[in-house]
Amino acid sequence: MKAKNELAQLSWLGPSVVTVGVFDGVHRGHQYLLDVLQSKAEAENYRSVVVTFLNHPGTILRPETSIQYLLPVDQRIRLLNGTGVNRVVSITFDKELSLLRPVQFIRLLSRTMDIKKFVLGPDFAMGYRREGTISVLQELGAGMNFTVEPVIPIELNGLWVSSTAIRNSLIDGKVNLASEMLGYLFSLRGRVIRGEERGKGLGLPTANLSVNPQIIVPADGIYATWTWVRGNRLASATSIGTKPTFGSHARTIETHILDFSENLYDSEIQVEFVRRLRDQWCFDKVDDLVNQMHKDVLEARIVLRGTKS
Structure with a gap:
């Protein structure tokens, strides 16, 4: 599992408020979620940590499907760092990682950070077969000493801002709408x-x-x-x-x-x-x-x- 070695290279981050995802595009919805992340971390004097997958999970879970990104990885990491979060942790999503149950994935992250809170989108799910829904994570948190805060996505022109909505706008040639949702051209x-x-x-x-x-x-x-x-x-x-x-x-x-x-x-x-x-x-x-x-x-x-x- 590549993620285990990647995380082992990091120094101990201490008490942290954490979010997890691909964050393709680092769009306005992501930016809002990261604002909430930083606000919650600062209120408790914790570190704000973004765990981002270098590759989209779909490349492993649905290898027959072509995944098209909004940004190259280096630009995505640069934009994430530019949001002001304390740490961006990049890990590879591979077959071994995809088989981890939610509790196993959390324990893997916990080797590098003391997770006090997850800040996540409402449709987020982690772990094998997406077992780790918000409600499941909240139950796990009761026994693992962390809380979970879902963040409602933002809406623009009647659309929920998401990487998928932006890709669809580009496919339709609506580059101005895509840029509005991204927050940049x-x-x-x-x-x-x-x-x-x-x-x-x-x-x-x-x-x-x-x-x-x-x-x-x-x-x-x-x-x-x-x-x-x-x-x-x-x-x-x-x-x-x-x-x-x-x-x-x-x-x-x-x-x-x-x-x-x-x-x-x-x-x-x-x-x-x-x-x-x-x-x-x-x-x-x-x-x-x-x-x-x-x-x-x-x-x-x-x-x-x-x-x-």
């Missing part, structure tokens, strides 16, 4: 690779982005975006899709950075999605495509002027 980070250089030939050069295949990509379409290049945040328009006008079937992510002409090959950039401008369209003539591309760039420029730079 959804982004994709990756390396610029060589493409077919069609954009350059059409007068609108693009950076072709190679991204982590485990990270979710928004629906096909044209987006107003900000692109981070070497520490600078630049206005851009981004296309996601298969370039049907040219008969291509390969899905690509291409970003045209406004008023920019530097060579970006092999550079790492990050694209922040502000708003979806339109669907992916197939044009009968290349000239019609070029005219629409110029309209897209103009619309992206107008949209981005109305947002913080």
Whole structure:
């Protein structure tokens, strides 16, 4: 069991208020729960501790299902640390860990910390076959000297804020809704690779982005975006899709950075999605495509002027 070795590397944390989960996206619901966590810990002079799984439990419990994340692990850990909690503990969810009963998992954590309270979402469950529901944990706590506090999720535009709701919004191309639930702009980070250089030939050069295949990509379409290049945040328009006008079937992510002409090959950039401008369209003539591309760039420029730079 990898988690046993990972926890053994940590120094003793002492009396702690603890939460457990993947925390993919570290969205506004997570941020609220972590605020409660810190408040409860500070009130008792305990440490606030986040135990996060490096991989989604679904990768072990449902290996036939592809799990797409909102954030790479390093960004997730950085955001969790940025919330101000005392300690972020990262452990691997493997087959051995999945077989632990709730009491066994708690005892495993207790080798590193003196758990005084769990702060958890209302649908949380831990342990083998999700046996450790809130009510079960409350019963265990009576004999193991800890309490359990469920935190009601927050609601936005009639939706409970959750990683699943955010993923669904991105699948639908609703990047503005996804960003509202995240509390920051959804982004994709990756390396610029060589493409077919069609954009350059059409007068609108693009950076072709190679991204982590485990990270979710928004629906096909044209987006107003900000692109981070070497520490600078630049206005851009981004296309996601298969370039049907040219008969291509390969899905690509291409970003045209406004008023920019530097060579970006092999550079790492990050694209922040502000708003979806339109669907992916197939044009009968290349000239019609070029005219629409110029309209897209103009619309992206107008949209981005109305947002913080």
